[in-house]
Amino acid sequence: MNDPDPLSILAAFGAAEAPGAVPALGGMTLAIAGFILFLLLNAFFVAAEFALMKVRESQLHAGDGVPARTRRKLARARKAVKHLDLYLAACQAGITLSSLALGFLGTFFVAELTAPFLVSLGLGGKVPVYGIALAVTFIFFACCHVIFGEFIPKAMAVRHPDRAALATVPLLHFFYTVFKYTGILGLTDGIARFVLKYLLGIDPRSTACTVHSTDELMYLVEESERSRELTKQEAEISKNALELNDMCVKDVMTPRSEVDVMDLTAPFEENWELARKSRHTRFPLVEGDHLDEVKGWVHVKDLLKLVGQENPDLRSVRRELRVVPDTMPLDSLLTFFLKEHAHFALVVDEFGDSIGLVFLDDVLEQIVGDDIQDEFDQEEMREFVKTGKDTYAVNGAVTLFDLADYLPEMDLDCPGVTTLGGYVISRLGYIPEEGEELKIGRYRAVVTGSDGRRITQILLTRLPEEQEEE
Secondary structure, three states, rough: OOOHHHHHHHHHHHOOOOOOOOHHHHHHHHHHHHHHHHHHHHHHHHHHHHHHOOOHHHHHHHHOOOOHHHHHHHHHHHHHHHHHHHHHHHHHHHHHHHHHHHHOOOOOOOHHHHHHHHHHHOEEEOHHHHHHHHHHHHHHHHHHHHHHHHHHHHHHHHOOOHHHHHHHHHHHHHHHHHHHOOOOOHHHHHHHHHHHHHHHHOOOOOOOOOEEEEEEHHHHHHHHHHHOOOOOHHHHHHHHHHHHHHHHHHHEEEEEEOOOEEEHHHHHHHHHHHHHHOOOOOEEEEOOOOOEEEEEEEEHHHHHHHHHOOOOHHHHHHHEOEEEEEEOHHHHHHHHHHHHHHEEEEEOOOOOOOEEEEEEHHHHHHEEEEEEOOOOOOOOOOEEEEEHHHOOEOOOOOOOOHHHHHHHOOOOOOOOEEEEEHHHHHOOOOOOOOOOEEEEEOOOEEEEEEOOEEEEEEEEEOOOOOHHHO
């Protein structure tokens, strides 16, 4: 029995009835129309897939003045992002089916065009005609599929994922519904879950989501700054906010030695005079030995109510003072202040001893980056001043965390120490006098300010590389 001629097979699909004949116009038109249709469908599913994977849910929220129709599209797009696995499965099913249809139509479409030409060249044998036709079909189909069905829609979706998602989700939802109720989606999803769970040991219930680490968010902020999506100040504030969790209360608090307090055992006139001379508006209320017996706090405006009274009593206007541990992270402290509607709190150590105060402004300064001052604040010593080539005057109260921002190579770490002055005292083992010095890495540190209890200022000078401390 003779094998069928490939040209007779082509004829069954609208090809020419005889070698070298002109292809049938009707079959050719249908083949071209079908090829273009499935190529567009393939491009659509590819664009929808990459748009859903790239778009962020925050990009799909409607602003003011958005038409109701657009709001419905945005809501459907958010739903697709929340059920990403199912919609991606619908995209993959669509890509697979359209690609198979493209291959089927492409084979007979291109073979119908090439077969008569090959026969006219005298290549009428079954194997040469069929083999060359398939080779030409593969090359043509691959080029069209890669360029128009993959590369172009993928590039457009990645560049504008929000627009692509908004444009593709309505029609994608239709195909999703069709695939769901015809069983295609359930079958493919079930097989995929079975393979993941029982063959690969992966929990299929865990859905993919975009979660960024702090380092990744820092990188995104820096990239946004470089592309001018964020100003320098906006980027600085964003990075400072991301670093809040790296610092704790004791890094920014005001030590008890610098705290002004009002004593319940002292005459009212004495406390009033302190309020008049001080630049503060809030004062801890103590009884006896400084911060060890805190009874609350008072505001200057409350003291005004007592002025002129015969026997003014600060207890009548006192308020409850919140207490926080010195190890509380700054992001938690900010949440605490906002929740309690408080502006400052008493700081205690692990033994319950009062060691200072921490203010809301202390946290905000870490975010904004500059000292927050009002018209009543006095000019304070700047933390870090460059006084010459490789020479810096540094406030002894500057934290080691902030020092690393000024001088990255001075990334110091000392358990229980938060300030540069404390680090120098810890290294020396005593409180130094002015003029004493020591080496810290590639810097010589000279104490230029000390009040006998703490170091107020240090002069850092960069040393030649050969003098670097081991």
